[in-house]
């Protein structure tokens with residue numbers, strides 16, 4: 191009997207109002223292993239009303255910022271205790287190797303410590319003005335009901351990047367995880383209930399973009415939408431949110447370049463490229479999917495990279511020996527396959543992989559071989575669009591100026607890597623590359639205190655760091671008259 195997950199809205203377990211469910215499919219064996227409530231506009235209204243009530247009345251708005259922070263820190267403790275269960279659900283839902291999911295769960299607790307600690311350090315300012323007339327000061331106030339819409343690749347991590355600062359700022363939240371991976375977010379909701387958050391402060395709805403997501407984005411009582419997902423989804427949501435002047439944060443896709451200079455420590459750079467494109471099967475927003483090699487090191491670099499990615503063990507994501515798990519869902523598998531077929535048909539050189547992987551230990555899962563293409567048409571889809579899979583395209587450059595031009599020749603701007611031992615060059619490039627993150631001689635570093643976000647088509651707004659809390663606050667200017675007698679302005 192498959193597990194049935196329930197919503198938590200207003201502190202209570204619920205099914206969807208229609209009592210309909212959809213399947214959670216395990217990408218390793220292709221089996222349905224759980225059922226998830228299929229929400230519609232009625233469920234959305236119910237959740238928004240609960241969140242609105244919790245924002246306006248009851249205990250939550252009466253708590254001091256320090257008390258809110260203490261609740262967040264408690265939530266972080268519970269996540270550490272439940273990390274194994276949460277990581278198990280996430281691996282079952284997404285196929286991400288358990289060896290990657292577990293540290294992500296324990297690490298994510300830091301977000302609650304950080305924003306719990308930050309909650310009572312948000313301060314207004316006293317604005318210089320004439321004290322004989324007025325005292326003017328600012329305060330920061332929460333927005334109201336925040337809708338947090340998340341993708342399927344790292345559901346809990348991405349939800350927490352939104353929930354923790356939103357709650358620290360005093361908002362209430364409704365989370366809508368992806369229809370492809372909802373169970374870990376449903377389980378995460380228990381953490382907030384058990385940590386003692388008042389009912390209605392954190393709620394969850396699950397379902398499909400049009401019948402559930404759209405109703406949330408367009409609901410008049412939602413003050414802000416914070417979205418992580420594809421640029422297509424982002425475009426629609428941004429347009430819909432604009433109709434009712436909602437605030438929006440957009441964390442979208444990328445086509446991140448890695449520039450490898452001949453003076454780089456070659457093996458480090460190879461490891462950085464592997465980390466960029468083959469961890470989580472390339473299904474990460476900062477995937478370093480375009481590699482630019484200085485011509486003199488091309489052969490040596492590609493030989494070393496190919497050696498390290500061939501014959502990696504593929505299989506069950508719960509097996510500690512597995513290095514490559516399945517692609518997260520059928521839709522994504524088909525999409526990646528399409529990129530492989532069209533790139534091979536175009537005559538590009540396939541340096542490694544390029545096929546659907548087959549083998550006895552691969553269950554009925556969707557496995558793609560780690561793939562490297564060279565001699566790719568730089569205007570082709572695989573060179574320009576986000577694949578969101580283990581597919582790397584490799585190009586060459588001769589000079590630093592060329593490398594910079596190639597790196598910036600994309601509508602995206604999420605992340606970039608630079609590998610060189612020439613530090614002045616690294617610093618020059620880090621300023622000139624148009625992306626929200628630049629890694630130098632490392633890749634994929636992340637820290638709660640460091641802001642993350644996109645330039646250009648990769649989105650706007652920032653998550654993490656102190657500035658993320660201001661994405662969930664608005665500034666009020668308060669004027670206090672200090673005159674005993676207020677003169678008539680017409681005389």
Ligand code: NAD
Pocket residue numbers: 339340341342343344348366367368369397398399400402403404407418419420421422423424426427441442443444474475576578604644648649
């Ligand atoms: P997606 O846009 O298809 O869906 C994301 C979420 O939005 C899901 O919950 C989905 O149900 C919902 N949604 C989609 N269209 C909607 C609509 N019209 N109205 C309301 N809700 C809607 O994205 P995905 O395929 O789940 O995720 C992969 C994408 O996410 C990739 O492009 C990846 O780069 C991006 N991503 C970005 C970051 C980042 O921080 N920039 C992090 C992780 C993933």
